[in-house]
Amino acid sequence: MKYDFAAIEKKWQDRWEKEKPYACRTGDTSRPKFYGLIEFPYPSAAGLHVGHPRPFTAMDIVTRKKRMDGYNVLFPIGFDAFGLPTENYAIKNHIHPAIVTKQNIENFTRQLKMLGFGFDWDRVVDTTDPSYYKWTQWIFLQLYKKGLAYKATMPVNWCTSCKCVLANEEVVEGVCERCGAPVIRKEKSQWMLKITAYAQRLIDDLDDLDYIERVKIQQKNWIGRSTGAEVTFKATTGDDIVVYTTRPDTLFGATYMVLSPEHAFLKKWEPVLKNMDEIRAYQRAAASKSDLERTELNKEKTGVCLDGVSAINPVNGREIPIFISDYVLATYGTGAIMAVPAHDDRDWEFARKFGCEVIEVVKGGDVEKEAFTLKDDTGIMVNSGFLDGMTVRQAIPAITKWLEEKGIGHSQVNYKLRDWVFSRQRYWGEPIPMVWCEKCGWQPLPEDQLPLLLPEVESYEPTDDGESPLSKMTDWVNTTCPCCGGPARRETDTMPQWAGSSWYFLRYMDPHNDQELASKEALEYWSPVDWYNGGMEHTTLHLLYSRFWHKFLYDIGVVPTKEPYAKRTSHGMILGQNPRCFSNLSQEEQKKLVEEFGSEEAARAHLVELHGEMAEHPIVKMSKSLGNVVNPDDIVKAYGADTLRLYIMFIGDFEKAAAWSDNAVKGCKRFLDRVWNLASEKREGGDEYSSANEAAVHKAIKKVSEDIESMKFNTAIAALMSLVNDFYAKGASRGDVKALLLMLCPFAPHMCEELWEMNGYGGQVCQQSWPKYDASKTVSATMRMAVQISGKVRANIIVPAESTNDEIVAAALAEPKIARLAEGKTLVKSIVVPGKLISLILKPRV
């Protein structure tokens, strides 16, 4: 009988739909719980990308095995459906975003079901559903009530194409993360979330989490904690200028001061500043620079020296000039620095250009040539009054103490993390439930009025003036003040896409609750997520945001755990093969080109000339223009879902990027065909393993079990392939085949269910227990050991398993080839590694 994957997969998907074998029950105390989570997809119009099945299949395999291990498994799915791509698609095609979203979710659902994932389909979550975003809005109100949501006017990142503000995390190399358009600074009044209040806890609590190390490092770097001191300098106007420095030890070397162009004192000092025109011109120039220009221009320092105001260095009373320069950021520290050109690269560069004095205060470098920035014990303080002779490490606490005693400074911690810009001037997002009243100011919408529904609008296109499309909906905008009952206006900005995804994993625990975001019972039972797998690109976005929200919900007593996710892993991207790269051509094509151009190098050079630099990269992102995009629908049609699942897991190291290969898919299909042919054969007998395969089966059980736990799916599959090869070579018993199906089931569930049923093993594979590993069954009576002489393998011997070291050495020396090599030599030393090898060191006999 042929392996008819299309019919088999349809049959089992229909049965799963009806019988719901993957549904889970909240509150089951008879079994331990396991909550496996994947990042819910954004339902784009393009449908499922071939990259999606990689993390999905991985967690599907993990959770299927957990079920077989006896866990009550929650493995849910949902849709992160608000956001710009849908809105842009809707605008372009003149369809309402809600309709687009509905269609896209239907298509995604079809594709996800087609791949046979064991989701609990009764728990689907959709962030655009009012019964869901009611609670997103509710959380916002709680943040507002605790002072963690506030409206502030400040320079924000503005995407010139999306016509919308962006969070810091959404700006990548000066351009919009989503559309690639330049980002500029724009002064706007925005809702902000005070994530900075959680900066320290977001760092500290990482220690107890089982996250892969690079995620922890990346989050810590992004939060960017630094310790230093704030120091007050007196200005000649009498004002106190506070600077932040990580090097208070170098205070004696501060020869000038720099303010950010946006610094508030500039306005205050207008009457005394003699070069105000020059200053204004610089301010304007700095403001109009896009982030991209700022980074590109960062090599050459610019600035203006203030004419009319200077500052006094508090340690030595010296008067020093004040500059403004855009290398000092308004949004970090105090927006002002003391410049120590001898010991800071940027200050050194600036001083050289503007002719400022350079005073060495730490010995160890040549400050005429470059700044000496080392902060270790190699430098001794000089030219620094009472600090002279100390090391830098001694000087830092000494000067800090001195500053504190004088009341002009104190130690200070700073973070690079900024508060989260939380409003977007777009339509397709959660309305922010706030009302502006001339009399009462901003008022939160009473909770009983939630959800605040997103109104139907005629036009949801973004406006050039930076106002949300909702602002034109006067009927909706005009409302009454919840406080005084007078006329008031609603907030017309919406929430960013990251809002709905910041808590969705909680909703899965109790998705239909209309009283709370989830019941206490459900939260207690399922929290925390035991294993969360997702992309590295979310490390400083979704992952950080949702940790912040979760900590807040913990603080107000809504959730029972400090952290949302106990374990976080990450998958690599699926890339495509570059059809224009020499190494991806078939051997014949390569040969032809080499003949034509004389050498491989010349052939490669020709391809580069033809297609540009990228022809040198064998592996590239999938793109329509290269024609290397793989559609999961096509693969399922041609080979079946089980083959796609197996291949996407076999493709390589799960954590690393891997390139799609059509040929390699065929190899996985071939493997499933081999399993099918083997297992569909009628076999008599019981459940016991055959003596020929017993050891191999137990070794495979160990390998596959461990590899699934550690996400080494590729080697787990390799072990199963080896086992099948053994079965072909030695024949397989009914029990051998049964073990194979149990282990293969998480990877290829449709086929294994079908074969399980055909063989009449009873029940369904997914309901069986995972096979047990018995180490005693893998030991054999003899062992094969390599014999090395001076570290080189020279022969192999077979000895009884219980041989002593002396017996093993004797056996090694008796081996004909070894005996020949050892002739005329003395055995100096021997090392025996039981079961592996013997290393002999021989010396010529004198």
Next chain:
RNA sequence: GCCGGUGUGGCGGAAUUGGCAGACGCACCGCACUCAAAAUGCGGCGGGCAACCGUGUCGGUUCGAGUCCGACCACCGGUACCA
């Protein structure tokens, strides 16, 4: 610049953490089956006639190094005037 990571056959990738490098798969070659092809099954497959040589390069530790230590090279990712 700073912080991570990676470098192994024609290709994707293994290697129990210091113990027989190249598991498993792809591609390729041979054989069987077939009138033939495909499919399937079986076998071969790093280089070299060989001694030997081979895990980015150079050096070190060790009986033994892909794995450890030192110096470098290349590529990928994150971050970037954060004082």
